[in-house]
Amino acid sequence: MEQFLFFFIALVAVASAVYFVFARxxxxxILSLIVTFFSIAALYVLLNxxxxxxxxxIVYTGAIMVLFLYVLMMLNLNAKDESKKQNLTKFIGIFSAGILFVGMLGAYKGLSQSNVVQNIDSSIGLTKNLGKLLFNEYVLPFELASILILAGIVSAVLIGKKDL
Known part of the structure; x- marks a missing residue:
């Protein structure tokens, strides 16, 4: 059942991504891209x-898609602007996707079944293990990143502040 659900969600992700590329x-x-992001999140959950x-x-489906929709509304694209696009860019995209598909097919053919790990650790990917690793082994880079983000926020406020 879990394998069927995985393949169904993967099919939804690929179909919505293809629709994103060919949508007029x-x-x-953008709405099909949101469906793609949600299905990828579901695949992550299925993979523990x-x-x-x-x-x-939170990040992609929430913040990035709101930004895309905002930019789309600001640009005010019309259907008459769509006819100005060249078919050469579409052909290059299809050709690149075909090359990627052939490469993935070759990589899949080169896989052997003996490389499959039989013992699966169910604790891999849990937030508890990530937190332990982040706050024990990588505490210095984590704190430096937080100081860097705080400096960026303070700098943006100072730059945007009007002189009185």
Whole structure:
């Protein structure tokens, strides 16, 4: 059942990604990208990486898609602007995707079944293990990154502040 669910969600992700590439209406393209992001988050959850799934939903589906929709509304694209695009860029994209597909097919053919690990650790991908690793082994880079982000926020406030 879990394997069927995985393949179904993967099919939804690939179908919505293909629709994103070939959609004529930019709003529908962005909505299909949202479906793609949600299905990728579901795949992360199925692979026992709940933290990555939640981050995928919060960061990409939430913040990035709101930004895309905002830019789309600001650009005010019309259907008459769509006819100005060249077919050469679409052909290059299809050709690149075909080369990627052939490469993935060759990599899949080169896989052997003997490399499959039989003992699966169910604790891999849990947020508890990530927190232990982050606050024990990588505490200095974590704190330096937080100081860097704080400096960026303070700098943005100072730059944007009006002189009185």
């Amino acid at each position: 209406n930019p709003l529908y393209a 990486a709940q933290f990555l799934g939640i981050v995928q939903i």
